[in-house]
Amino acid sequence: MRTAVFTFALVVWPTILWAQLVPALEIGESVRVELKVKLQGDFRRFSPLLSGVETNQLSRARLGLKGRVLGHFDYEVEREFRGTFGATRLRSPWTDVYVEVRDYFPLRLKAGKFKLPFGMEENTSSANLDFVYRTRASDYLSPGRDRGILARGQFLRKWRGNYEGGVFQNDGENAHEKDATAKTGGATFAAHVTGQPLRETTLPIRRLELGAAVTSSDVPESESPAKNSLRGHVVANQAFFHRIFVQGRRLRLGVEMNWAEGPFSVKSEFMRVSEQRKKMGVEMQDLPDFISRGWYLTGTWLVTGEDKSDELHPKRDFLTGRGIGAIELAIRYERLGFGSASQSGIPSRSARAPNILENSDRVLTLGVNWYLNRFSKIQINTVREILEDPQTVPIPGKSRYSTTVARLQFHL
Amino acid sequence: MRKMLVLFSSVLILLCRIPASAQTAGDFFDPQILHEIRLSIHPMDWQSLKARFEENIHYTADFHWIFHGRDILVEQVSVRSRGLGSRSGVKPGITLAFDRFTDRPFLGLKTIVLRNNTQDASMLHERVAMAFMNRMGVPASREAHTRLYVNGQYAGLYSIVEDVDTAFLQRVFGQSGGYLYKYAWWFLWFFEYLGADPAQYSPYLFYPETHETTPDASSIERMIRAINQAPDPYFQDEVSRYLDLKQVMTYMAIDAFLAETDGLIGLYGTNNFYLYRFENSMQSQIIPWDKSHSFSSLDWPIFGVADTNVLSRRALAVPELRAVYLETLRRAAELAGGAGGWMEQEIRHEYNQIREAALEDTLKQCYPPGNEPLGSCSNEAFESEVSFLIRFAGQRAAHVRQQLPLTEGF
Numbered sequence: 001m002r003t004a005v006f007t008f009a010l011v012v013w014p015t016i017l018w019a020q021l022v023p024a025l026e027i028g029e030s031v032r033v034e035l036k037v038k039l040q041g042d043f044r045r046f047s048p049l050l051s052g053v054e055t056n057q058l059s060r061a062r063l064g065l066k067g068r069v070l071g072h073f074d075y076e077v078e079r080e081f082r083g084t085f086g087a088t089r090l091r092s093p094w095t096d097v098y099v100e101v102r103d104y105f106p107l108r109l110k111a112g113k114f115k116l117p118f119g120m121e122e123n124t125s126s127a128n129l130d131f132v133y134r135t136r137a138s139d140y141l142s143p144g145r146d147r148g149i150l151a152r153g154q155f156l157r158k159w160r161g162n163y164e165g166g167v168f169q170n171d172g173e174n175a176h177e178k179d180a181t182a183k184t185g186g187a188t189f190a191a192h193v194t195g196q197p198l199r200e201t202t203l204p205i206r207r208l209e210l211g212a213a214v215t216s217s218d219v220p221e222s223e224s225p226a227k228n229s230l231r232g233h234v235v236a237n238q239a240f241f242h243r244i245f246v247q248g249r250r251l252r253l254g255v256e257m258n259w260a261e262g263p264f265s266v267k268s269e270f271m272r273v274s275e276q277r278k279k280m281g282v283e284m285q286d287l288p289d290f291i292s293r294g295w296y297l298t299g300t301w302l303v304t305g306e307d308k309s310d311e312l313h314p315k316r317d318f319l320t321g322r323g324i325g326a327i328e329l330a331i332r333y334e335r336l337g338f339g340s341a342s343q344s345g346i347p348s349r350s351a352r353a354p355n356i357l358e359n360s361d362r363v364l365t366l367g368v369n370w371y372l373n374r375f376s377k378i379q380i381n382t383v384r385e386i387l388e389d390p391q392t393v394p395i396p397g398k399s400r401y402s403t404t405v406a407r408l409q410f411h412l
Numbered sequence: 413m414r415k416m417l418v419l420f421s422s423v424l425i426l427l428c429r430i431p432a433s434a435q436t437a438g439d440f441f442d443p444q445i446l447h448e449i450r451l452s453i454h455p456m457d458w459q460s461l462k463a464r465f466e467e468n469i470h471y472t473a474d475f476h477w478i479f480h481g482r483d484i485l486v487e488q489v490s491v492r493s494r495g496l497g498s499r500s501g502v503k504p505g506i507t508l509a510f511d512r513f514t515d516r517p518f519l520g521l522k523t524i525v526l527r528n529n530t531q532d533a534s535m536l537h538e539r540v541a542m543a544f545m546n547r548m549g550v551p552a553s554r555e556a557h558t559r560l561y562v563n564g565q566y567a568g569l570y571s572i573v574e575d576v577d578t579a580f581l582q583r584v585f586g587q588s589g590g591y592l593y594k595y596a597w598w599f600l601w602f603f604e605y606l607g608a609d610p611a612q613y614s615p616y617l618f619y620p621e622t623h624e625t626t627p628d629a630s631s632i633e634r635m636i637r638a639i640n641q642a643p644d645p646y647f648q649d650e651v652s653r654y655l656d657l658k659q660v661m662t663y664m665a666i667d668a669f670l671a672e673t674d675g676l677i678g679l680y681g682t683n684n685f686y687l688y689r690f691e692n693s694m695q696s697q698i699i700p701w702d703k704s705h706s707f708s709s710l711d712w713p714i715f716g717v718a719d720t721n722v723l724s725r726r727a728l729a730v731p732e733l734r735a736v737y738l739e740t741l742r743r744a745a746e747l748a749g750g751a752g753g754w755m756e757q758e759i760r761h762e763y764n765q766i767r768e769a770a771l772e773d774t775l776k777q778c779y780p781p782g783n784e785p786l787g788s789c790s791n792e793a794f795e796s797e798v799s800f801l802i803r804f805a806g807q808r809a810a811h812v813r814q815q816l817p818l819t820e821g822f
Contacts, residue, residue, distance in 0.1 A: 223455065
């Protein structure tokens with residue numbers, strides 16, 4: 001952590017200065033280069049104490065470039081450097097690496113590695129989250145990044161309709177297992193639409209944006225004992241629902257809602273994932289689908305009065321603007337649960353249970369966000385979790401967990 | 413007519429797959445019959461269990477107990493490879509937990525062991541020894557033999573062993589709220605004091621089977637300190653605060669009679685026992701486990717290697733405890749009997765019960781002479797070891813009695 005603080009001091013302030021002086025490097029009209037920096041350090045306390053969980057950690061140390069070449073090609077390259085500063089090395093340190101073609105076609109084409117268009121919160125940059133952590137559902141049900149191609153465009157302009165659709169090599173890094181023998185989903189189709197159907201009304205919720213998304217992939221059988229379904233972890237990143245054996249189609253469905261007006265915002269998502277379990281029974285019989293469900297409801301209020309609907313810039317920066325920056329209060333309630341499509345038979349925790357004994361994590365998060373300026377943010381969250389089945393949780397028999405976390409963030 | 417046939421078939425199916433409520437745990441360990449257990453397990457899981465037999469990975473199975481022709485089904489049980497020296501990827505020893513996935517015990521049993529008997533060519537040591545322990549008044553696991561089938565294939569002859577868990581404690585002591593530890597063999601340890609750090613004892617050597625998150629290791633440390641550091645005149649009083657020493661002497665004497673080389677006072681340090689500290693008490697009792705290495709030789713000395721172990725050496729120096737030890741040996745000789753006595757009858761009964769299943773077991777394993785790696789075990793080796801056991805039963809009591817008068821100088 002000392003290294004992280006040192007790095008932060010060494011890198012951040014010169015970078016802020018540089019960013020304010022030179023927001024982007026341009027070579028004529030054909031090349032534009034912007035620097036991307038994302039640094040986040042977390043200071044955490046857990047109750048009860050969990051063995052093997054780091055209390056203080058460098059959560060993100062990303063550097064990247066983005067911009068445009070030849071007028072029609074947007075690009076982005078970003079790499080995670082946490083491992084360089086002593087954190088556990090990531091299996092895939094390159095985060096976003098893509099090129100997007102614009103203006104040539106009626107739609108935009110994007111190719112490379114980037115997030116699948118599923119999950120509103122998952123597709124919100126970690127620098128712009130209302131809370132330190134994404135919801136359990138976003139972390140474990142959304143697919144995350146993968147390599148693929150995507151087309152996107154607009155429809156029904158009066159409703160500001162947007163669509164995205166693509167094909168990806170696999171079904172995202174969030175579903176991956178470190179154990180290479182655990183097979184994840186293969187080629188994945190993903191689609192996402194959003195729109196503001198009340199936009200032309202005079203209702204106070206006219207900025208309400210609704211969306212829906214779907215992904216579909218085929219998950220091959222894993223070599224026992226490596227299991228390959230989705231799974232659930234508590235905030236401290238310890239499992240409350242372990243992977244089970246699945247084989248067949250993995251289908252994600254999601255709906256989302258986002259409303260922001262003045263200093264207020266409300267967001268919500270619901271996700272459902274069904275995974276087939278062909279021949280996964282002890283007698284190689286087909287089992288009822290494995291079902292994962294997650295949802296959340298979030299509310300925020302910028303007490304200093306900034307407009308939430310735009311990119312948030314404090315009215316008066318802390319110190320340099322002779323102000324206090326922007327202060328935001330936030331509350332979120334969420335649930336992530338796992339079970340089976342059929343509840344007939346004995347409920348069981350086994351990885352081959354016809355009737356899976358359900359387990360869920362219900363989480364309440366209260367937060368304060370202090371935006372010092374447009375580059376820096378301090379977030380303090382207190383998280384309360386209640387688990388349904390106390391036998392498969394990080395500490396057997398213990399169903400309530402709490403986490404307090406303070407995050408220091410700098411980003412460009 | 414068709415309706416009648418359907419009705420008749422339905423009744424027949426129901427009778428064949430009746431719920432377990434009609435049976436008892438006593439039926440399950442009924443030593444008068446050779447049992448039949450069938451496991452349905454995903455073929456990939458069974459293959460993995462055998463390939464990764466050195467790991468404690470839990471797999472799912474459906475358990476069928478064929479009892480008097482009836483198929484008694486328990487779904488969603490947990491099976492995993494088990495054992496230390498007996499671990500095998502050819503004929504895996506299995507710990508079978510009925511309640512791990514469902515919270516539902518079977519006939520009041522939470523866990524059983526399907527022992528592969530790979531360290532005993534006769535496959536009788538364990539069951540005969542435990543029966544003798546029970547006969548001598550030391551609470552021990554109930555055992556029976558079974559044919560085991562996995563996915564319809566004969567997987568060999570196994571012993572069904574009642575696990576030492578809260579269900580066992582409730583049965584033998586009428587309580588289960590105390591502290592139960594399983595001794596875990598890590599190195600040659602002879603009850604020496606390892607220092608004041610409780611973590612040196614538990615969960616390291618004395619693995620908590622109850623109160624897992626609060627194992628009260630300091631009580632174990634105090635017990636070991638008393639065993640090592642109590643002055644001679646106060647040894648019995650001080651150690652008896654923590655350990656039922658008379659029960660320990662009885663236990664050690666039975667082990668000595670059975671020529672056990674891998675028990676509480678073993679050749680390779682202490683091993684193979686549970687320790688149970690009673691509810692609201694500081695005093696513990698020893699519970700036997702794994703008697704594969706009993707019946708090692710006819711003329712095993714009645715004090716075995718007692719002088720190598722702090723507990724046995726100091727306890728046997730106390731006249732009252734020494735008397736308990738010698739008296740237990742005399743009683744063991746009496747209850748085992750000589751030729752044609754209880755032990756020989758028990759061995760012959762068990763042998764006749766398992767012989768056919770043992771000969772058909774092509775996966776049976778044992779250590780060849782010279783303690784080579786575990787290998788295939790022949791039918792000749794099986795018969796030969798049974799013959800030795802019968803000789804042991806016939807002659808051991810006399811050997812022990814012969815040694816008894818020679819003990820004054822110990």
